[in-house]
Amino acid sequence: MNFFPVNLNIRGRTATIVGGGGVACRKCHALLEGGARITIIAPRLDPSLGELRDQGLLTHIQRPYEPGDLAGAFLVFAATDSAAVNRTVAEEAASRGILVSLADSPALGTFTMPSVVRRGELLIAVSTGGKSPALARLIREQLEEEFGPEYAEALAILGAFREKLLTVSKDTAYNKKIFNELAASPLLELVRARRHDAIDLLLTRLAGPGFTRERLGVEKKDSA
Ligand SMILES: C[C@@]1(CC(=O)O)c2cc3[nH]c(cc4nc(cc5[nH]c(cc(n2)[C@H]1CCC(=O)O)[C@@](C)(CC(=O)O)[C@@H]5CCC(=O)O)C(CC(=O)O)=C4CCC(=O)O)c(CCC(=O)O)c3CC(=O)O
Numbered sequence: 001m002n003f004f005p006v007n008l009n010i011r012g013r014t015a016t017i018v019g020g021g022g023v024a025c026r027k028c029h030a031l032l033e034g035g036a037r038i039t040i041i042a043p044r045l046d047p048s049l050g051e052l053r054d055q056g057l058l059t060h061i062q063r064p065y066e067p068g069d070l071a072g073a074f075l076v077f078a079a080t081d082s083a084a085v086n087r088t089v090a091e092e093a094a095s096r097g098i099l100v101s102l103a104d105s106p107a108l109g110t111f112t113m114p115s116v117v118r119r120g121e122l123l124i125a126v127s128t129g130g131k132s133p134a135l136a137r138l139i140r141e142q143l144e145e146e147f148g149p150e151y152a153e154a155l156a157i158l159g160a161f162r163e164k165l166l167t168v169s170k171d172t173a174y175n176k177k178i179f180n181e182l183a184a185s186p187l188l189e190l191v192r193a194r195r196h197d198a199i200d201l202l203l204t205r206l207a208g209p210g211f212t213r214e215r216l217g218v219e220k221k222d223s224a
């Protein structure tokens with residue numbers, strides 16, 4: 001399956017999960033990271049999902065799925081242990097033009113979930129086209145070793161630096177040159193070594209005195 005990757009903004013949008021077991025639980029955690037409003041329709045909820053419900057992080061409708069349940073959903077997950085129910089859910093989603101993922105038969109849906117590494121706003125997603133979720137997980141674990149927490153901080157600096165340069169300079173060719181230089185600079189190593197003064201030197205040498213971490217609003221104190 002040649003999937004098409006996108007990054008969805010689901011903040012405040014409704015994701016409806018039919019089924020409340022282990023699979024629903026995994027989807028639920030990923031959805032909460034994206035800021036979705038979650039509705040779960042299931043006669044039984046896994047205890048970990050019960051905790052999320054008690055914390056007000058999801059709405060639970062405690063009964064089996066009924067036609068019409070998907071009204072208002074932006075995304076749908078058919079995640080029951082019944083293939084027949086999952087198919088019926090997928091048909092309702094399709095008739096309403098809502099994106100749907102089936103836990104048991106990916107080819108019948110319109111999307112699947114990748115395995116994900118997050119470092120701040122850096123998002124690395126791995127899909128195996130449904131061929132081997134176990135391999136997706138293994139690759140994710142390898143990536144977690146390679147891409148440490150320093151990427152979150154470096155990316156915050158790159159983002160603030162870019163936003164400011166774009167507001168003060170309209171010279172696209174010049175800006176592009178500076179962004180490429182900064183992305184290829186030792187910024188990551190400097191962040192890793194917490195050499196904050198050296199980072200300020202690098203930023204100001206590239207773009208001028210207004211570009212210290214303090215002025216960019218991304219300051220961290222030097223470690224002792
Ligand atoms: C198609 C897809 C649809 C979807 O759910 O979106 C799907 C389907 C199925 N998964 C199954 C099994 C397992 N799933 C996992 C784990 C994950 N599964 C995820 C995604 C996907 N799973 C989508 C494709 C992703 C891709 O293309 O790579 C991850 C990446 C993300 C997430 O779930 O959020 C998450 C890893 C999170 C992480 O740790 O990083 C493990 C490993 C484990 O649990 O350790 C196993 C056991 C080992 C194995 O089977 O490989 C079964 C068989 C059930 C049975 O045996 O009956 C089916 C059904 C089928 O294949 O038909």
Ligand SMILES: NC(=O)C1=CN([C@@H]2O[C@H](COP(=O)(O)OP(=O)(O)OC[C@H]3O[C@@H](n4cnc5c(N)ncnc54)[C@H](O)[C@@H]3O)[C@@H](O)[C@H]2O)C=CC1
Binds near residue numbers: 019022024063102104
């Ligand atoms: N996508 C994935 O990563 C994986 C997919 N699977 C597949 O997903 C299915 C679900 O797996 P688990 O969550 O582990 O199962 P589970 O048995 O833990 O949970 C099933 C849930 O579905 C609910 N349910 C059953 N009938 C329903 C109905 N008519 N309406 C609403 N809810 C209903 C149950 O109350 C329960 O909450 C498995 O049968 C398997 O085919 C399994 C493992 C991984």
